[in-house]
Amino acid sequence: MRTSDFYFDLPKELIAQHPLEEREKSRMLVLDRKSGNIKHKIFSDIIDYLQEGDCLVLNNTRVIPARLYGRREKSGGKVEFLLLNNIEGDNWETLVKPGKKAKIGDIIEFGDGKLQAEILDIKEGGTRIVRFLYKGIFQEILDRLGEMPLPPYITAELEDRERYQTVYSKKEGSAAAPTAGLHFTKELLKKIENKGINIVYITLHVGLGTFRPVKVDDVNEHKMHSEFFEVNKETADIINATREKGGRVISVGTTSTRTLESAVDDQGRVKKCSGWTDIFIYPGYEFKVIDGLITNFHLPESTLIMLVSALTGRDKILNAYKIAVEEKYRFFSFGDSMLII
Template identity: 60%
Template sequence: MKKSDFYFELPERLIAQHPLQQRDASRLLVLDRADGSVTHRHFRDLLDYVQPGDCIVFNNSRVIPARLMGHAVGHTTPTEVLLLTDKGDGLWECLTRPGRKTRAGVELTFGDGLLTATVESVQADGNRLIRFHYDGIFLELLDQLGTMPLPPYIKAKLDDPERYQTVYSKTPGSAAAPTAGLHFTEDLLTALEQKGVKLVFVTLHVGLGTFRPVKEDEITDHVMHSEYYVMDESAARTVNETRDAGGKVWAVGTTACRTLETIADDTGHVRAQSGWTDIFIYPGYRFKAVDHLVTNFHLPESTLMMLISAFATRDMVMDAYRQAIDEEYRFFSFGDSMLLY
């Protein structure tokens, strides 16, 4: 399949620049995969679709303030460093700008020397491996010196950084939010539990590879980025018990979906494990673990468009997107939501 098969024209005015005041007031486009029909609802109406005995799988990763502004030692030109992946022992894979200022061996300083770093190597894709030097707790220094790495299509300032976190975020490590979960409120989570729905939490730390465009014309030539995931014993047991009892497994977002599909065997059962996934899901893929998918509206020609086109069909998804544009849904991270039922 061609990358262009997943292209659509989106008016810029439909790219949401701010989150809604009430998270679950966003709109919900429901795509019935049985016949391709589309229904327009609101996100809180998700309660009407989830049934007692189902389980919903959420990604509880928390976005870290991963954008640091500093400069090379002995220079005054600002240098931007964006943390992507924690390699352990103070070593991070990063994006830097301007790249010419961050060659191997360059020393960097942030916050008047409160945090320093050494560029250890430049990778083939241009990312840097940077080792940070500090006293104290690294995440506390990030809270002090870093800023939230909003996607490039959001130009407006975010007044409350918590609005780029899910209400159930717990484990720090993402460079971008698992945005399908931004619509959930504490009240909605409580209502789901009261209905007899089981809530399951996994962790997948979202990298900025999510926003990288597919450059190859043939999508099968695309090399997927890797992301770290964790599923514990309790989560695996609940997913398997749901499947064995005939309940449906819901994934909130493509990150939860990719985690489940990475771990699941051919029967849809999962086991507790952690590791790195670079699973690339596109039309032709047979889903094993996920029965229903809650997701946001995605960038044209993105790997996320390809995933949801595999979950439904490309024609169904493209038609639903045309209807969403006609109805002036809000798109991307702070936008409205979609249920592939």
């Protein structure tokens, strides 16, 4: 299977630069994963496709202002940091630009020295392990000095930081938003809950995998970057009970999907667990937990379009994307949604 098998032509003007004023008013393409039939709806119609006894799984990670701009202590050269994973304490894995000049032992200063970072190690793949040095509370300093790490295809300025957060975001640690959840409002979630659908939360802190393109021709040779995830006992119990009673498990986003498929045991039961996952889901994968997926429209040749193709089939997905382009759906992080069910 070739990476080029997942290419599609996307006009630049369909890449959404701003979130809609009302989250739940985005368009929603509904794809029947068995027949391939397509319907065009509004996201608030999602409640019509959820049944009493179903379980909706959301990722409650919260994006941190993970992009920092600083200077080298000695040379004064400009440096850009993207915080990826909190390893332990004040030690972080970071993406550094320009990377070649960021050597072990170098000190980078941010905000006129209010925050410093010492480069401790260089990992395979080029990311750096750094230790931050500061006085006060790290998160407060980061809130003052950092910027929201919007994807490179969004060039417009984000006026309200909260629009790159889900309304249920809780646990800080992501370098990118789980964008499938951006369409929900608290009012819509309440309506879903009142219909008898269980709503549960997992956590996956989105890291480098979101930013890293597939650079190999053979899909099997691609290696995913590890990301931290957590599934608590209550969530695991509700999901298992849902499946035992014949209900459906609907995952909100590829991050929730990867978490659930990483947390399942040999008997097909989701277990309480936490750790790091580098699971790579592409066609040929047999899903063990989810029955449906709410997602956005993804980049050509990305691991995300490969994941949704695994659920429905590549031909059905590429046909749906072709129709979405023809119908001028909005693509990527601030774009419209797709329900695969």
